[in-house]
Amino acid sequence: SVVDGADGYVQLNQYKLKNEIGKGSYGIVKLAYNEQDDVHYAMKILSKTRLKKKAGFFRRPPPSRDGKAVARPLAPMDRVYREIAILKKLDHPNVVRLVEVLDDPNEDNLYMAFELVEKGEVLEVPTDKPLSEQQAWSYLRDIILGSEYLHYQKIIHRDIKPSNLLLGDDGHLKIADFGVSNEFTGTDITLTNTAGTPAFMAPETLKEEKENFSGKATDIWAIGVTLYCFVIGRCPFEDDFPLSLHKKIMNDPVKFPEKPVVSEKLKDLILKMLDKNPETRITLPEVKEHPWVTR
Numbered sequence: 358s359v360v361d362g363a364d365g366y367v368q369l370n371q372y373k374l375k376n377e378i379g380k381g382s383y384g385i386v387k388l389a390y391n392e393q394d395d396v397h398y399a400m401k402i403l404s405k406t407r408l409k410k411k412a413g414f415f416r417r418p419p420p421s422r423d424g425k426a427v428a429r430p431l432a433p434m435d436r437v438y439r440e441i442a443i444l445k446k447l448d449h450p451n452v453v454r455l456v457e458v459l460d461d462p463n464e465d466n467l468y469m470a471f472e473l474v475e476k477g478e479v480l481e482v483p484t485d486k487p488l489s490e491q492q493a494w495s496y497l498r499d500i501i502l503g504s505e506y507l508h509y510q511k512i513i514h515r516d517i518k519p520s521n522l523l524l525g526d527d528g529h530l531k532i533a534d535f536g537v538s539n540e541f542t543g544t545d546i547t548l549t550n551t552a553g554t555p556a557f558m559a560p561e562t563l564k565e566e567k568e569n570f571s572g573k574a575t576d577i578w579a580i581g582v583t584l585y586c587f588v589i590g591r592c593p594f595e596d597d598f599p600l601s602l603h604k605k606i607m608n609d610p611v612k613f614p615e616k617p618v619v620s621e622k623l624k625d626l627i628l629k630m631l632d633k634n635p636e637t638r639i640t641l642p643e644v645k646e647h648p649w650v651t652r
């Protein structure tokens with residue numbers, strides 16, 4: 358039950374909700390103090406009415422082509438319950454941990470209590486203070502281990518980017534926000550819909566004719582864009598207009614500025630992760646063997 362505490366903080370069961378620490382298309386995240394265990398958590402707050410309103414924009418389900426079952430976009434509430442089901446089965450040091458869900462049917466808000474990752478987003482992009490290669494190397498290892506675990510659990514994240522990578526006091530990263538992730542069976546998923554954040558979308562997901570593409574390869578692309586952001590401070594492809602951004606992602610070569618200086622080995626890795634052809638793009642196991650990673 359949600360009550361206004363005498364001290365001006367909202368009390369939600371054993372949690373005292375404090376200041377806002379995160380905000381996005383999903384809703385907001387507040388610092389939450391658990392009086393029972395004297396521990397702070399990150400409380401993600403979703404409004405059911407807002408989600409249902411967004412349902413209105415879901416385009417009519419496409420006619421199923423040649424009788425093949427086409428994945429229907431889920432109603433937002435179903436998407437949230439799917440996100441929760443995915444999160445509940447995940448347990449890895451480089452993935453955020455969902456502790457508890459508070460979903461009172463009479464309440465408009467749905468609350469998701471996560472283990473607090475103390476320092477928040479690893480890097481705000483754009484920045485004029487990009488990371489050193491040493492720092493980027495440490496964070497990439499965490500991203501690789503977390504992504505390897507997710508792919509092993511047959512989950513494609515689909516929105517890997519700096520703002521979804523949270524930094525703990527121990528200097529390690531945790532992957533967050535499974536709001537657009539997909540589960541698959543078999544060895545990989547063939548996707549057709551675009552999802553995630555435009556500047557991090559792989560070229561094969563932006564093509565006009567919606568051919569099928571590999572889910573794992575799209576996560577590798579997003580990790581490549583993220584790695585570029587870490588050491589350069591901005592994204593490799595930028596444009597204020599979505600369609601011109603799509604054109605750049607699909608056609609422009611990756612360019613490195615004079616400054617900051619990036620080692621040849623790191624440039625080589627980034628170029629292999631940002632290979633526009635998903636068939637020849639470097640895979641996660643190959644990234645682990647790359648000279649810049651094993652250095």
Ligand SMILES: COc1ccc(C(=O)/C=C\Nc2cc(OC)c(C(=O)O)cc2Cl)cc1
Nearest residue numbers: 378379386399471474475476477533534535
């Ligand atoms: C300055 O100190 C700070 C410490 C922690 C934070 C923080 O946690 C922010 C967002 N958190 C999250 C967001 C999520 O999705 C969007 C998910 C998820 O749905 O997986 C989980 C978490 Cl935890 C911010 C600032």
